[in-house]
Amino acid sequence: MNMKKFNLFCLVILMVFSIVKISKAQVARPASNSGTGMFVLDGKLYDATGNEFIPMGANTAVFWQSEANGMKSFADIKKSGANCVRIISVTSDAVNSWSWQSNYTKQRACVKASVDNRLIPILEFHDVTCGNGYDNDAEGKNLKKCVDYWCTPNLVSLCNEFEKSLIVNVANEWGPITSVWRDSYKKAIIAMRTAGIKNTILIDAGGCGQNPTTILNYGQELLNFDPQQNILFSIHFYGGWMTKEKTKASWQYYVEDNLQLFKTKKLPVIVGEFGWTGAPDNFTLYEPKTIISECNRQGIGWLYWAWNSNPLETYYDIVADYTKGYSTEADLTIQGKYMVQQFKDNAKEAKSFWPTSARLPELELKQTIVLYPNPLTSNILNIDYRNMEQEDIIQIQLKNLFGQTIKDFQVNENMPCQLILAGIAPGTYFVYLKSETKSFARKLVIRN
16 A cells, blocks of 8 residues: 555544544434523533534623624634633613614624624623513513514514524513513513524523522423423623622522532523623622633533623723724733633534534545635635644745735744634635745635
């Protein structure tokens, strides 16, 4: 057997073992679930391909800032290494008329921007935060307001269009700590499923999102009640919570104990919000690093508050200046630097974004480097360094047809398998990759 045939044989064997490994990682969609998107099973969340997905990302309060600044946050969040984003929004008839994003068209744009950047989007509505009634609430924060909006033709269409990736967060931090929380969400589940929404439904804990007993006492009942059995729960960590570095007050809960309870009961839960320690409102007296380490240890997803929120509350934010965004580490707050490193170390992109055999370009085994998808219609370009050692590459550049360098990409010890091409005009380009001894050029077409 000559060397060329031997290399080909080894490559085929490697591909076979890779396929076996991937297939073993997948689980079958439950018989109760007739959707095509994400689903829950035995206390875990799975993406559309049946691979476990652990959300790690941030909330982005896009409706508290200009449209331009809000929309650019999605590419920045992807660049940080996160795999998920919670889109803070309001319903179209919300009294928050200052929100540029309070209509279907803008909400769809945010969801699409998430998906285009290969982030799992969670869309929520902030209108009824800390409300207590389903039909009527003393402050007008009735859950039915959000449910009715989800059930409008436009929002059902949005859920259906992005069913593969979109998680539907019914309402932010709504509900009492009694059985009213359970009964109200049963009404919400029936209404939304009847309207044709098959996405994973995310339900915040009662007690302004912070009371774990609502999930512990009623979570399994709600999950069983859902015809799709596709309910995910979210707990928010603020003033009612403490980590064990400190002694909690009698009315507080320990993070470590309750995360363990959720896992023991096989309740599908994520930490939907938590902040950095030392905020002047005293809502975050715990140790946030412990929250992250415990979530990572337990395999529980977490979403930090926030990528960018109120300009007057930058002590919560990842980016130091939301109008500038994120280009380098210098653009991050102290807590932002820590969070971004956690994303890069722990977050795994949803495999539902990976190309399938039907979407892969035709590849010849003799090709050394493959770019996909090509043509490119999103901001993320993938590189497959086939038949070569990645560490050989020392320079990557994007050039136009005139040979002018449009963008240089940083190359370090870990070769990038993805390039961020946000802001590049549609057209034909060449990606140049240089090693110590060779240069490679691959044609790339960028489309809107």
